[in-house]
Amino acid sequence: MRKLVKTRDLKVGMYVILDLPWYKHPFLKSSFDVSSENDISRLLKAGIEEVPIDMSLSREVPQDVKPDSQGDVSPAKPLWAPEQLIPPELQAAVHDSTLSSSEKAGIVRKSCLILMERLLESPTAENIHTAKKGLYDVVDLITSEGEMTKHLLDITSHDFYTYTHSANVGILSVSLSKALFGTSGNHNMRELGAAFFLHDLGKVRIDSSYINKPGKLTDEEMREMKRHPAHGFNILHKARELSTECKLIVLEHHERDDGRGYPRGLRGDEIHLYARICAIADVYDALTSMRSYKQPMAPFSALKLMKEEMIGHFHTELFEKFVKMFC
Ligand SMILES: [Fe+2]
Ligand SMILES: [Fe+2]
Numbered sequence: 001m002r003k004l005v006k007t008r009d010l011k012v013g014m015y016v017i018l019d020l021p022w023y024k025h026p027f028l029k030s031s032f033d034v035s036s037e038n039d040i041s042r043l044l045k046a047g048i049e050e051v052p053i054d055m056s057l058s059r060e061v062p063q064d065v066k067p068d069s070q071g072d073v074s075p076a077k078p079l080w081a082p083e084q085l086i087p088p089e090l091q092a093a094v095h096d097s098t099l100s101s102s103e104k105a106g107i108v109r110k111s112c113l114i115l116m117e118r119l120l121e122s123p124t125a126e127n128i129h130t131a132k133k134g135l136y137d138v139v140d141l142i143t144s145e146g147e148m149t150k151h152l153l154d155i156t157s158h159d160f161y162t163y164t165h166s167a168n169v170g171i172l173s174v175s176l177s178k179a180l181f182g183t184s185g186n187h188n189m190r191e192l193g194a195a196f197f198l199h200d201l202g203k204v205r206i207d208s209s210y211i212n213k214p215g216k217l218t219d220e221e222m223r224e225m226k227r228h229p230a231h232g233f234n235i236l237h238k239a240r241e242l243s244t245e246c247k248l249i250v251l252e253h254h255e256r257d258d259g260r261g262y263p264r265g266l267r268g269d270e271i272h273l274y275a276r277i278c279a280i281a282d283v284y285d286a287l288t289s290m291r292s293y294k295q296p297m298a299p300f301s302a303l304k305l306m307k308e309e310m311i312g313h314f315h316t317e318l319f320e321k322f323v324k325m326f327c
Helices: 037-045 088-095 101-121 125-144 148-154 162-181 189-197 201-205 219-225 228-238 244-252 273-288 299-309 316-324
Strands: 002-006 015-017 031-033 050-054
Touching: 088 101, 088 125, 101 125, 101 148, 101 162, 101 201, 125 148, 125 162, 125 189, 125 228, 148 162, 162 189, 162 273, 162 316, 189 244, 189 273, 201 228, 228 244, 244 273, 273 299, 273 316, 299 316
Parallel strands: none
Antiparallel strands: 002 050, 015 031, 015 050
16 A cells, blocks of 8 residues: 655655666665665655555555554565566566666666565575576676776775675675686686575574674674574575585685684685685675775775785685786
């Protein structure tokens, strides 16, 4: 049941449905839960003065609406169905030769964010299977377009959401793999790319208050957090998705060359090459992203810090290739 509401009368908890194409408003999705006053300000700034809300999906309803006979107007949030995961613009972009690289980069970026957000909200085996197909399109676009990496690096955004981090790490890792492997044909780039995007899938099993905690985790919380690589590996194993070597990306992306990583404390070549690629992108994105407890670092400062203070963490030649992507 829909109701038209003045934007200024919106409340946190109302479920907004924007009847506008996704490129005509500043939000990632065209329908969403109003999560803060900031969302309302952004709507007003975009000149949107009235919006339809879906009453059945809203946790908050206008005061002139009475609760139903059970007194319940706040049903559970919907889960995403497989057919809702992949934005149609992504599939269209793969086959549209009239789009420029920078236009395709914009579609890739926004599609990755939408896809990863929905998948992490509904990480069922069926959705993982469907998401992989969308990620194959993303990998094809990044690997087939010469200028794509440059355009994607130009429009990278950073916040503290796991889906943004997953998209960033996926894009950076696929770009680094492209620089390393070129068109050798010795690596299954689609499968590899999908695994990079899914590297933090195991976080869906971690208490979100740990992930968003504004401060240091306690030892117990950290122990729990460090289980996310194994959780992710197990989820993919049960879903029968990804080859074993690609699942190792998920399991080993927090291992460090000097043996001080987790979960197993592997060293150097004991860590799979693919996971070592992911580890570099993962740390870079963590440093350049906003967190509840820190400001983001500028790209150059992050690369400098990684080179000067963290070099024992990474495969040196891979890191040098990574730096070259930004030059
Ligand atoms: Fe991780
Ligand atoms: Fe990560």
